[in-house]
Amino acid sequence: QVLRQFVRHDSDSVNSLVLERSMNRVQLLGRVGQDPIMRQVEGKNPVTIFSLATNEMWRTGDSEVSQGALLFLCTLGDISQKTTWHRISVFRPGLRDVTYQYVRKGSRIFVEGKIDYGEYTDKNNVRRQATTIIADNVIFLSDGSVRDKV
Numbered sequence: 001q002v003l004r005q006f007v008r009h010d011s012d013s014v015n016s017l018v019l020e021r022s023m024n025r026v027q028l029l030g031r032v033g034q035d036p037i038m039r040q041v042e043g044k045n046p047v048t049i050f051s052l053a054t055n056e057m058w059r060t061g062d063s064e065v066s067q068g069a070l071l072f073l074c075t076l077g078d079i080s081q082k083t084t085w086h087r088i089s090v091f092r093p094g095l096r097d098v099t100y101q102y103v104r105k106g107s108r109i110f111v112e113g114k115i116d117y118g119e120y121t122d123k124n125n126v127r128r129q130a131t132t133i134i135a136d137n138v139i140f141l142s143d144g145s146v147r148d149k150v
Helices: 093-102
Strands: 007-009 017-019 026-032 037-039 047-059 062-067 070-075 079-090 108-121 127-140
Touching: 026 079, 047 093, 079 093, 079 108, 093 127
Parallel strands: 079 127
Antiparallel strands: 007 017, 026 047, 026 108, 037 047, 047 079, 062 070, 108 127
16 A cells, blocks of 8 residues: 555556655745644644745846956845745644644744645635645743743
């Protein structure tokens, strides 16, 4: 059964099976947008959820300036930035609990995991799509304060 996930048929012959690999891997480095929340749906394992912002920056309008025999490339343009928000879910028991306890809004973290596309129906009965990163590794790069439990 497990082998079927990695096998494809190369022809109609049963004897011509070819092993095929695939990968679903994501690495993100950014800042946490909100304190994590822990949710538990009845009959399912709890999950820690938070948002992570990643930024892209670039300059526009590079120009060349010639001075004698030397040529300089000057970056005279404007700086542009794009922020992308990612929904992170942590299911793994030890990592889930540590992430919930120590990650804070503004913390800089590195997340490794896989991308998951899903659908759900919202409270207005509208079908929506959601993209989630299922984290299997979280590296804390800046301190978070310990959440006081009452």
